[in-house]
Amino acid sequence: xxxxxxxxxxxxxxxxxxxxxxxxxxxxxxxxxxxxxxxxxxxxxxxxxxxxxxxxxxxxxxxxxxxxxxxxxxxxxxxxxxxxxxxxxxxxxxxxxxxxxxxxxxxxxxxxxxxxxxxxxxxxx
Amino acid sequence: xxxxxxxxxxxxxxxxxxxxxxxxxxxxxxxxxxxxxxxxxxxxxxxxxxxxxxxxxxxxxxxxxxxxxxxxxxxxxxxxxxxxxxxxxxxxxxxxxxxxxxxxxxxxxxxxxxxxxxxxxxxxxxxxxxxxxxxxxxxxxxxxxxxxxxxxxxxxxxxxxxxxxxxxxxxxxxxxxxxxxxxxxxxxxxxxxxxxxxxxxxxxxxxxxxxxxxxxxxxxxxxxxxxxxxxxxxxxxxxxxxxxxxxxxxxxxxxxxxxxxxxxxxxxxxxxxxxxxxxxxxxxxxxxxxxxxxxxxxxxxxxxxxxxxxxxxxxxxxxxxxxxxxxxxxxxxxxxxxxxxxxxxxxxxxxxxxxxxxxxxxxxxxxxxxxxxxxxxxxxxxxxxxxxxxxxxxxxxxxxxxxxxxxxxxxxxxxxxxxxxxxxxxxxxxxxxxxxxxx
Numbered sequence: 001x002x003x004x005x006x007x008x009x010x011x012x013x014x015x016x017x018x019x020x021x022x023x024x025x026x027x028x029x030x031x032x033x034x035x036x037x038x039x040x041x042x043x044x045x046x047x048x049x050x051x052x053x054x055x056x057x058x059x060x061x062x063x064x065x066x067x068x069x070x071x072x073x074x075x076x077x078x079x080x081x082x083x084x085x086x087x088x089x090x091x092x093x094x095x096x097x098x099x100x101x102x103x104x105x106x107x108x109x110x111x112x113x114x115x116x117x118x119x120x121x122x123x124x125x
Numbered sequence: 126x127x128x129x130x131x132x133x134x135x136x137x138x139x140x141x142x143x144x145x146x147x148x149x150x151x152x153x154x155x156x157x158x159x160x161x162x163x164x165x166x167x168x169x170x171x172x173x174x175x176x177x178x179x180x181x182x183x184x185x186x187x188x189x190x191x192x193x194x195x196x197x198x199x200x201x202x203x204x205x206x207x208x209x210x211x212x213x214x215x216x217x218x219x220x221x222x223x224x225x226x227x228x229x230x231x232x233x234x235x236x237x238x239x240x241x242x243x244x245x246x247x248x249x250x251x252x253x254x255x256x257x258x259x260x261x262x263x264x265x266x267x268x269x270x271x272x273x274x275x276x277x278x279x280x281x282x283x284x285x286x287x288x289x290x291x292x293x294x295x296x297x298x299x300x301x302x303x304x305x306x307x308x309x310x311x312x313x314x315x316x317x318x319x320x321x322x323x324x325x326x327x328x329x330x331x332x333x334x335x336x337x338x339x340x341x342x343x344x345x346x347x348x349x350x351x352x353x354x355x356x357x358x359x360x361x362x363x364x365x366x367x368x369x370x371x372x373x374x375x376x377x378x379x380x381x382x383x384x385x386x387x388x389x390x391x392x393x394x395x396x397x398x399x400x401x402x403x404x405x406x407x408x409x410x411x412x413x414x415x416x417x418x419x420x421x422x423x424x425x426x427x428x429x430x431x432x433x434x435x436x437x438x439x440x441x442x443x444x445x446x447x448x449x450x451x452x453x454x455x456x457x458x459x460x461x462x463x464x465x466x467x468x469x470x471x472x473x474x475x476x477x478x479x480x481x482x483x484x485x486x487x488x489x490x491x492x493x494x495x496x497x498x499x500x501x502x503x504x505x506x507x508x509x510x511x512x513x514x515x516x517x518x519x520x521x522x523x524x525x526x527x528x529x530x531x532x533x534x535x536x537x538x539x540x541x542x543x544x545x546x547x548x549x550x551x552x553x554x555x556x557x558x559x560x561x562x563x564x
Contacts, residue, residue, distance in 0.1 A: 012492035012518045019514075020495060023504040056484070083487035087480065105490035109502050 002120050003027045003046065007037045007065065008054040008081065013104070017052060020108045021116075034060040038068060047075050049120055052102075055082040055090060063093055079119065081106065131463060138459045142452050149444050153437070160433040168424070172410055175342050176395070176422050180412035182336050184392045186327075187308065187414060190226075191292045193217075194310035194323040197229075201312055201321070206231065206241035210323075211251055217325070218249045225331035227272035227305060232322045234285065236278030239321070244272050267302065272326060274300055277307075284311040284319045294417045297329060297354040304329040304356055329356045344422040351380045351417060365402045366409055366423035376419065384416025474543045485529055493522035 004026045008014045011032070018028045029048060031037035034057050041047070051069070055062040062080055069075040080101035084090040094101050100119065106112050193213050200209055210229045217226040230242035246254050246269055254262070263269050283293050295307040309324040329348070333356075337346070341359065347367035348356035353376055358364040370376070383393040393413035400407045400423065411421040427434075496514050499505045505514065535541050 010488045010492070012522055013488050013495075016492045016495035016499075016518060019499060020504070023499065083484045083491070084480070086483060104487040105494045107498070108495055109498055 001025065001027050002049040003029065004116075005029045005031065005037065005040065005048040005051040007031045007034075007051065007057065007062065009033060009056075009058050010054075013054075017106070017108075020113070024113055024116075026116075033057055034065045034068075037065055038072075041069060041073055041075070047073060048077070050077045050079060050116065051075070052079050052081050055080055056084055063097070066097075066099070077119075079116075130466060134459050134463055138455050142448070142455060145451060146448055149448060153441055153444060157433070157437045160437065164433045165426075169408070169410070171342070172344055172422050172424065173395075175340055175344055176410055176412045176420065178340050179337055179346075179420055180392050180395070180414065182340070183414040183418065183420065186225075186332065186336065187294060187417065190308035190325045190327070191294075191310060194229075194308060194325055195292060197323040198310045198312035198321075201231070201323070206239065207243070210241055210243045211247065213325075214243050214245060214247060215249060215251045218245065218247055218251075225327060225335045227269075227326045227328050227331070229323070229325050230273070230277075232277045232280045232309070232324055234281050234319045234321065236276050236281045238273060238277060242273070244270050246270055266328075268300070272300070272305075272328075274298065274305070274326075277324065280307060280309050280322050280324055281319065283309070284313075284322055288313075288317045296350040296352045297356050299354075304354075306350070306356075333357050345424065347421045347423070349376065349419045349421070351376070356418065362402065362407070362425065363421070363423055366400055366407065366421060369400055369402060370409065370411075370421060379411075380413055380416040380419060383413030383419070386413075387415035471543075478543050482529055482533070486526055489522035489525045489529075493519045493526075 004021050006014060006017050006021070006028060007030075008017065009032050014030050014032065018030055021028045029040055029044070031040050037051075037053075051066075053062040053065055057065070062078075062082075066076075066078045066080075069078070078099055080094060080097075080099055081104060082090060082094070082101060083104040085094070085101075085103040100115065102112060102115075193216065197209055197213055210231070214226060214229045226245050228242060228244040231239040233239065246259060248254055253259075259269070279295065279298075280293070283295070284290055291311050291313075293309050293311075295309070297304050297306050305326055305328055307324045307326050309322045311322045312320045314320050333348075337348075345358075345360045345363040345366070347358040347363040349367060349371070350356060353371050355364075355367055358367055379394060379396070386392075386394050393415050395410075395412045397408065397410040400409045402423070402425070406426045407423050408426065409421055409423045411419055413419045496505075496519050499514070500511055505511055532541075536543070
């Protein structure tokens, strides 16, 4: 069973995403901030297979968190989620990084889950 | 923040205006001083040159007259007296018949005049003036045909008192209607007794009109004899200057120096001194005719450099206008810049608020749509679970969206204002970070 880490500061969004992924059979971990995410990583029994990371977080941003996770744990299976895709700065950064991303509101059934399956399969293969 | 920007911009504006005004003012005063000094110097040089010329003319007048009278004394007894005197007078007669010499005569030791005396009523050909011409001249100078003083005892007395004296110029003498002075040469017997004296009587008025006035220029002049009698003053200022000079008591000493200078072959003395006439500082320059007369020229300091002062006033007015226009332009620019900045701030505030609203609604939609999608695809079918999801997640998201729309409506109605950090005043229900890094 794949383990997915969700990092978002909006409780409703966090819960909805968790419900979706759980209904799909994934094991889900949740964090509401950069600090929580890093703390979870430090104590996790294994690294997640993927992390859905919101870009705007109260104590930092998703890009910084992704960089930390890669630097500290060699983890680079990050999928960014953002409600700020309209913002030039965020859009440029996303394009430059070349990482997958989703724009809120998410279309779970048609976009997120199919992509996530392919994403996880890529890792396994 | 806005106040700070406002203050900074206006301080900048004032700074620039001052930076423009200060060099302009310094240049104005520096150049003004420089130009005034230069013009003062030029004016003083001009005045000195005029005074020197007038001093020379006085000198020439004195010695021409003395030479003629002395020459006449040598010729007395050898020529017919009336003819001798007429020939002498003719050399002073101008073509228009107006001589500055009133008359020529021979004075006896008792002070009486001989019958050979002649008044200046001949033309330059030695002929009597025409009746009309004479009548016209007598309108101005009624004494023309009989210019003689009641007594010439003072001439005889001068030569009798000083046996070594051969030539003499009298002080100024008040005659009816005018001031005169007499140039005289003595004829003495072999043992030094006074036989007679030839005199040329000058009118100060004619002397001034015919010799001095043409070279006067704009000078305020006065002429004083050795007793301090005023021969003329060309203006009120000149009269004040002469009175102030006389009050100093320097006249006698200066004319003694003038006589001494003449003894050394010079025309007389020259000098200058500051004067304070009324409340205004003035400058007096003077020249002496040997030890006989003193000619003064006075100038107000304010009149010196008056042309420069007028020019400076124009320059000052032009500079002030230029500065004023620059200041107005600067003020307009500052106001425009502040308004532009205010518009930019408003735009930025609006952009931030739009971002805030977008973020808020997108998150609400993410929760609501995600849950509805769960239900619609059949991942959630338990009515209790659906009810719980609707109550705990979808409903709050929709309420939040409704509140957002209402907030926008309140904003459009002007009931609330946007704060500069992109929040909706203190009434906002959503916290937004100014640096856009927060969520």
